Amino acid sequence: MSQAAAPIQIVAAVITDPAGRVLVVRKQGAETFIQPGGKPEPGEAPLQALARELHEELGVQLLPASAVPLGRFEAWAAHEPGRRVQAQAWSVQVTGTPQPRAEIAELAWVPLHPPHGRRLAALSADHILPAAARAVVAG
Numbered sequence: 001m002s003q004a005a006a007p008i009q010i011v012a013a014v015i016t017d018p019a020g021r022v023l024v025v026r027k028q029g030a031e032t033f034i035q036p037g038g039k040p041e042p043g044e045a046p047l048q049a050l051a052r053e054l055h056e057e058l059g060v061q062l063l064p065a066s067a068v069p070l071g072r073f074e075a076w077a078a079h080e081p082g083r084r085v086q087a088q089a090w091s092v093q094v095t096g097t098p099q100p101r102a103e104i105a106e107l108a109w110v111p112l113h114p115p116h117g118r119r120l121a122a123l124s125a126d127h128i129l130p131a132a133a134r135a136v137v138a139g
Helices: 046-058 122-138
Strands: 008-015 022-027 068-076 084-092 104-110
Touching (some): 008 022, 008 122, 022 122, 046 084, 084 122
Antiparallel strands (some): 022 104, 068 084
């Protein structure tokens, strides 16, 4: 009896600009844009992992007090065929100007509501951005 691989656990950030657009990133060699974030290292708390990933990938500092949990979401992984990815997502504020670093090839600011104008991973388009939009309405 073969068992499906456990979902890849990641942390993800929703960062908005003053115009209400959301930051998405595209990794080297990928066509699909995703939320900034990544996989926690062993023993690392989720927000610690998010702060580390945002610094490594974008050169920005996470403001921990700004983090608002959006929920835990699961979808097919954009960059690992046949795998599911499960994300803990937060709406966060950062200091600094995001710049593509590490494995990030490109970043883009997209509207919170479709059409986004970029090809987004299912996790972002179907789950994280709708949750962020609901949070904005509720907030």
